[in-house]
Amino acid sequence: MYPILEKQELAPAIKMMVVAAPNAARKARAGQFVIIRVDEPGERIPLTIADHDSEKGTITLILQEVGKTTMQMGALEVGDSLATVAGPLGHPTEIEDYGTVVCVGGGVGIAPIFPIARALKQAGNRVVAIIGARSRDLLFWEDRMRSVSDELIVCTDDGSYGRPGLVTEPLREILEERRGEIARVWAVGPAVMMKFVSRTTEPFGVPTTVSLNTVMIDGTGMCGGCRVMSGGAAQFVCVDGPEFDGWLVDWDLLLSRLQYYRPQEQEAIEHWQTCRSREVPA
């Protein structure tokens, strides 16, 4: 069992938890994820490691309550435990001194972009960060992102804070104004956002890395449930990724595969809401 040591609400339906998971914390690096399971009848879902402390044996997870499992996890308190935390999984981000880089985080993707931006900064890069959310109350970690960025641009879709509009707009301006200066772009967020970030950077020829968040079960490469097409070849996100070249990803296939369990996900939410105090089934 993996006890929850700290819990904080970052925004409505977005929660941060510090979890004791010494094995995962010991080797965790930016870009990697864990598979968690809340309890015995629970499903396995991937969550990115937003931060870790190897000495204390803890990892930080950020979750957005979008379905049954994240809602149930969000309802846990300090002192409760997760049944499974397996990892770290996937390849770490390839951190080097590239020069000037842009890190784009959208919505709950601000959490996983943070350790990537921090590692890039520590490696000597000049970090330009763009973070965006639907509205002001859904935005979090502006201060953390500022602390690891040389420049920070904040956007909200509804214009309630910072620049109004989508993250792709300031990104395009930067790429236009500073042609030749931006070495690389990283983007983490909803699949649609990463798709359009990739479409934005491609004409400028700036290599773009995205972190894919697909349906997963084991997270160790034994089922292929997470497979995507990248550059015309089938790849398993859990072991070949989670980071891929955004220009090569077949986004429409990925988006359609993400929809497949939608009806059952809805059924799971309804089932949970009607019997919250569930016992472990016999």
Add this chain to the structure above:
Amino acid sequence: MPRVNPTRTPMAEQAAEERIRNFDEVPYGYTVEEAMAEAQRCLLCKRPTCMDGCPVHINIVGFLELAAKGDFRAAINLIKESDALPAITGRVCPQETQCEQVCVMARKYEPVAIGRVERFLADWEASQGDMPTPELAPPSGKRVAVVGSGPAGLTVAADLARLGHRVTIFEALHEAGGVLVYGIPEFRLPKAIVRREVDYVCGLGAELVKDFVVGQTATLDELLTEFDAVFLGSGAGLPWFLDLPGENLSGVYSANEYLTRSNLMKAYRFPEYDTPIARGRRVITIGGGNVAMDACRTALRLGAEESIVVYRRSREEMPARAEEIDRAEEEGIQFMYLTTPVAIHGDEHGQVESLECLRNQLGEPDASGRRRPVAIEGSNYRVPADIVIMAIGQSPSPLIPRTTADLDTKKDGVVVIDPPTGKTSKRGVFAGGDVATGGATVILAMGQGRTAAAAIDEYLKTGVW
């Protein structure tokens, strides 16, 4: 001379029309009387051949003689000297090609149902309450890491723990058992039985660390700084796909994914359990091995109106156990033989709609000795389906070789071992089971585990590699 009983004692089982609606075990197992009657069929050969057919060389005549007298306690203890997991092997071993094939009775009559009696004894012991722990050797002070808690790893852990070594089993998933929990369905091997056998191995002193992915959570080299030896029993979990057009449509599963959702995650009990699984009306399984049989029979139990197996050769060449093919046929699975899939077609939502196939004829025998299927050009036709399951084989995961420079593997990722010892190219590292064969049976994995355990014990004592 005792009178020879030519026919084996039948074992009662759930009727086909009943069992296709549940995940309960198909055979009920022997009663005390049936088990004794069957054990009494054994001729007690002076030079028994049955033991040669058993990969872990159980003293078969010995345990049958005890069972025939009703001394079940002594009989199960004798089995456990060679086989730590008899409730499992009694159920899933292909006895017809092993012990029962070389039973002397099989020359003229039906062989003694060795597997059924073994299974009875294991279940009898469990029904008696606690399972006594055998005597353990004094602590050797040596530590061994076992990577993977499937049949190979559990066998090695049990053997080495009994020899006094401190064993830690590292398992990537949240439940121990490997293919026994994620691959083989509940209706063939109830998970409560696997848990019972795992508890028995842990009761011998082996420590189980779950959620630990070797190659990620720690590398093999990191394990070697803490342990005197490592046994690699990580199996062959990387599923193969055919690289067909449309293979990434929603509704196309690897058998590993389909079975893991159903067995390990209990998706068949959704929404009581959280993991969803698609319930198709027409399900096609591609392949002809035991995994394909498990997948097509699972589909039926998940409510498929039609569950169809597509296999490129004919029934005679199917690698699945005869008993499993018979059961699948009884349950109403349809078989399309001599059929090669060429494409999967989808609808406007990106979901599977049909499988396009070619008809085959059998050509000359190939390297495997089986007649090679040759596609008949232009014979394309489509079979409607909403789920397609790929059960065409698997190979070892690349996670460990990728992070271990000096571990020799073949092109397909299979770890190279010295068969009499299980030694790999890396000092202190032994391997066995599917990671070293590329995909075989539970009992072969256990046999290789047994061999490796003896070699590990020798290495720990002598330090000679």
